Amino acid sequence: MPLEVDKCTKIWYIKSMKLSLTRIESLCRQQDTSIGKMLKDAGVSRNAFYSLARKKTVVPRSLVRIADQLGVSVSKLLDESFTPTARMKNLLAETERILEKHSDTERDNVRHTLLLLDERPIDRLRRALRRGRSFNFR
Numbered sequence: 001m002p003l004e005v006d007k008c009t010k011i012w013y014i015k016s017m018k019l020s021l022t023r024i025e026s027l028c029r030q031q032d033t034s035i036g037k038m039l040k041d042a043g044v045s046r047n048a049f050y051s052l053a054r055k056k057t058v059v060p061r062s063l064v065r066i067a068d069q070l071g072v073s074v075s076k077l078l079d080e081s082f083t084p085t086a087r088m089k090n091l092l093a094e095t096e097r098i099l100e101k102h103s104d105t106e107r108d109n110v111r112h113t114l115l116l117l118d119e120r121p122i123d124r125l126r127r128a129l130r131r132g133r134s135f136n137f138r
Contacts, residue, residue, distance in 0.1 A: 019063070021053045024077055027070050042069035091115065 028035050039049050042065045052062060060074070067074045095111045102110075116124055 018078065019052050019055070020078060024066070024070075027072065027076070031070065038066070038069055042066050 024038075025035060028038050031038075035049070036046065039046055044062050044065055048062055049066075063074050063077060067077055070077075091111065091114055094114055095107060098110050099105060099107060
């Protein structure tokens with residue numbers, strides 16, 4: 001359930017919403033500004049922002065300021081948190097959608113790739129490096 005908020009709208013806390021740091025970084029790049037400058041212009045401290053980014057839920061008042069500063073709705077800044085069951089259903093639906101277009105592809109490869117794409121690239125890289133270091137090439 002997306003949250004559309006403007007300055008005149010009463011703000012409701014929605015537990016299923018999480019701040020998307022990736023989207024905010026992308027929006028800042030599109031507007032040729034840094035996160036630090038955007039936060040300063042929005043009147044939100046870096047500490048408060050990164051605290052929001054780590055939480056499972058967000059504090060809407062600060063989000064409204066950030067959204068106003070970036071000129072977007074609050075929903076553009078949020079990730080919807082899915083339960084594990086809902087996440088897997090979405091993953092399987094996406095897998096089926098891809099398999100319809102590419103019937104020669106193996107289901108497990110598609111599903112595994114989608115799972116990996118859900119992770120941060122740095123986490124995937126670190127795991128690959130750990131595996132590479134532990135492998136005996138002799």
